[in-house]
Amino acid sequence: MSALCRRAAGGAQPRGMDISGNTIFIPGATSGIGLALAVALHDKGNTVIVGGRRTALLERVAAEHPGIHTVALDTDDPAGIQAAAATVLAAHPDLNVLVTMAGIMRVEDWHTPETFLDTAERTVTTNVLGPIRLIAAFVEHLQTRPDATIVTVSSGLAFAPLGATPTYNASKAAIHMLSESLRLQLADTPVRVVELEPPSVQTDLMPGQADNAAAMPLAEFVDEVMTLLDTQPDATEIQVERVKFLRYGEARGDYAQVVAAVNA
Known part of the structure; x- marks a missing residue:
């Protein structure tokens, strides 16, 4: 058995971890965390398919990372999601992992609707409706696999807000x-x-x-995520150490201080 989180035969409880031998679809993986995670998972012996809306980036991924498959996909387009899902499943019927990676983050000014409403609506479409539509397109298939995983992607800002990005924070709290x-x-x-x-x-x-020195280096983040996936088979939330300051502010009782630090 080989899903990102394996289950005991005949039961619903995870019994171990195997981060190789899976077939994984990662929409929104032509850059950033998505691409770095796709490469790391491919290097571990998984079949990886990445999706994205920009053809040039898809071609670059395929050229620079032989063996990673690509599919054109706009997560803001419901019909496009259905078409891409059909393409992926026809080519990879053993697909057992979906990573809903696509997302955008935009600064907003909520003093007047003209300065935020359009951005807020686009953020909800991409960050909330996108993952919902992706899961809807794959959930029936995933239930036919003996081991399957849906990986959602929220943010530390789901738990402690950055004042400049209200809708992004809310979208990740929704996820x-x-x-x-x-x-x-x-x-x-x-x-x-x-x-x-x-x-x-x-x-x-x-x-x-x-280039923000306060942000976590991408390679360091992905390395820690891969280690967590490999060593914490029962985890329902994958949390690198740096995110725990944001994630557990309320539980620790220092939420106000966390929010102040985030917005300093």
Whole structure:
């Protein structure tokens, strides 16, 4: 058996971890965390398919990382998601892992609707409706696999907000609660739900973030994530050490101080 979180034969409880031998689809993986994770998983012996809307980036991924498959996909387009899902499943019927990686992060000014409403709506479409539509496109298939995993991607900002990005924070909080809820609903299936909770990572998600010394280096983040996947088979939330400051502020009783530090 080989899913990102393996289950005991005949039961619904995880019994170990195998991060090789899976077939994994990662939409939104043409750059940043998604691409770095795709490469790391491919290097571990998984079949990896990445999706993205920009053809040039897909061609670059295929050229620079032989063996990684690509498919054109716009996660803002419901029909496009269905078409891409059909393409992926036709070529890879043994698909057993979906990583809903696609997301955007934009600064907003909520003093007047003209300065935030369009951005807020686009953020909800990409960050909330995108993962919902992706899961809807694959969930029936995943239930036919003996071992399957849905990996959602929230953020440390789901638990402690950055004032400049209200809708991004809210969208990631929604993904956290969606993950919690799906885990309950799918407990009677072979499908596990695992939530990846990144801190600020050095990527191009926001202008200047790739060079931000306060953000976690991308390679360091992915290395720690891979170690956690390999060593914590029962984990429902994948948390590198840096994100725990944000994740557990309320539990520690220092939430106000965490929010102040995030917004300093």
